[in-house]
Amino acid sequence: MDYSSFNLERCRLLAGSEEACSKSNGVAYFMNRDQRVQDNWAFIYSQELALKHNLPLYVLAGLNINHPESPEATRRTVEFSLGGLQEVAKECSQLGIEFYFLKDHHVPINNRILKFMQETSVHCIVTDFSPLHPQRNQIKELSDKIGNDSCLFQVDAHSVVPTWVASDKEELQAVQMREKIMKRFDEFFTEFPVIKSHPIKAAQASPVIDWDQIRSSVSVDESVQSCEWAQPGSRYGLQRLQKFVTEGLEIYSEKRNNPTADALSNLSPWLHTGQVSAQRAVIAVKKCEDLFSESVAKFVDEAIVWSEMSDNYCLYNKNYDNLNGAPKWAIDSLNQHRGDKREYLYSREQFEKAQTHDDLWNAAQIQLKLEGKMHGFMRLYWAKMILEWSSSADKAISTALYLNDHYSLDGADSNGFTGVMYSIAGVHDPYDAKWGERPIYGKIRYMSYDSITERFDISDYIKKFKVPN
Missing domain, CATH: 3.40.50.620 (HUPs)
Structure with a gap:
């Protein structure tokens, strides 16, 4: 070999x-x-x-x-x-x-x-x-x-570049992480040797596995059932990858942030469980570099730089799942606005049941519950609204992480922790003075219902995931 x-x-x-x-x-x-x-x-x-x-x-x-x-x-x-x-x-x-x-x-x-x-x-x-x-x-x-x-x-x-090789400390911005990864990228971005038939046999065979018995023996929340669209295993994951390369990659650069367009890879369940390698996904996508150079560059940035930056954050920041893991400017700003009046306040149960006044937010939550996924752009809005409608940033982080980990097929993942902290607590999103300062958010980047509906016609999305009467 x-x-x-x-x-x-x-x-x-x-x-x-x-x-x-x-x-x-x-x-x-x-x-x-x-x-x-x-x-x-x-x-x-x-x-x-x-x-x-x-x-x-x-x-x-x-x-x-x-x-x-x-x-x-x-x-x-x-x-x-x-x-x-x-x-x-x-x-x-x-x-x-x-x-x-x-x-x-x-x-x-x-x-x-x-x-x-x-x-x-x-x-x-x-x-x-x-x-x-x-x-x-x-x-x-x-x-x-x-x-x-x-x-x-x-x-x-x-990771393509091992986490401990890419950096020995927490990287605060993507530009820094990108530079370090790309400096070592060619060394590690190689084709995989194939695992072949192993010539040395064990003296004793492993016990026969009763998969049905294993499934029935596990005590879990049975109300959160499997999603038909996402079948487990590398074979299905690689089929999904090929579908993206042939059908979605062409429009990925232009429409990846449009929740009404089918431009995403939807690979996150298989990448999260490691049933598909991110490196294999990038190898497949880069074969189309001459045709769709902008889309390939954006995909590599998302699948490698931002994903590996999430691992970097969780490795080097022991508070990756709470407000203390945020940059000091964000902690100070959120604490200064801790007492600001909230027009709406919802409990975790109300969030979980999509019982807010916002039909777009409710649709995103329903999609999460039904499909075990949410469009990345919608997840950003979803998390920021949890901040706006919670009594504190601490509670918002806790609620968002619980809902993501409980329903998402890529939950309890470094990307999930970092995504919530990016949305709510300014991690990897340094303050820009042009944002100004707002009640509740302070200096955290703001999103609104109007800002999304002005960019996209989301009426079909809302209808598709409407809260049942």
Whole structure:
């Protein structure tokens, strides 16, 4: 297998040393954030290690629900994740790679990995990377417990330029992040080696997986059901990517901010779960660079620069989910206007049920609940109105994050946290004096119903997602 395009800066050793592989019964890749076999740098590195040491290769995965009452614990989220993992398990079987589903989802995932290591004497673990607190804490606990006879590697399989390589600090503006990413882009933007049939077989086959039993055993919010338009798995995600390249890319530059135009990729559910690689999406889009150069440039900026800036924010700002994670000017301004009179005040339940006076906002919320997605431009308006109709910015952030994480197929994601903080708290959106200062918003950029209806005819959008009588 040719690993010449694997840049070792994608990988970092978190515990132990590679020498542990020589005494291990195999290499196990804990597939957490990136649920795919191909186009997966963490999987590629895992197979490289296994081949180098003549070892069998395992994939470990499981539901990572921190608490049954956490916002993302819904049937919608679980079914999408399980559907993707079921496809991974099938592909692993075809490649001679053992797939272990780590059951007992109420047990912390790191404890389930330790149990697997004890039962199999597999001491070499590779995992992918997430900048979010729950996943980072789990991996930290695992690295602290695995012992001196084991090793733990981490590979950033989500970003083109690994988050820790792009920058070693929080970047405050896109222009700074863009410069740093593009400086290293060509080094990391390479074609993926293919995961091939693994020649070294495990001494013992992995247990048979009863997917229906797993689905029925999970306690989640059953009122938030799967969305028919978004089928889980890499195969469906890549079909969606191809549809965008052939039908949407041509108008992406001009109409991507128009909520009534079908100009977006709608790839976020598959990118969020890692069922499709952002790098693969950009490879596909860049093939049309001669035809649609402006659209390709805009897509690369959104899919790489802004997305990887979200990971940067969540990695280096411990308060990425609350007002303290905002820039000082925004905190000061919002606090100065904390006591401003609100014409409308809504509870989280009223927001959730789309019971506001604003038919456009209600339509956006209904779309989120029904389709597990919302047009990016509408999500900006949606979040800013939550600020305007909440008693404080703190409460607005909490409400927006709950609704996004509970209903969106790309919820509980660095893009979601950063998007809410951008809309409500000025993160990555430095104050411009021409905005002036307004009640409630202070110096935060303002949006209004009129500003949208003047740009777009949104009557059909409102009719499509009208609140039922």
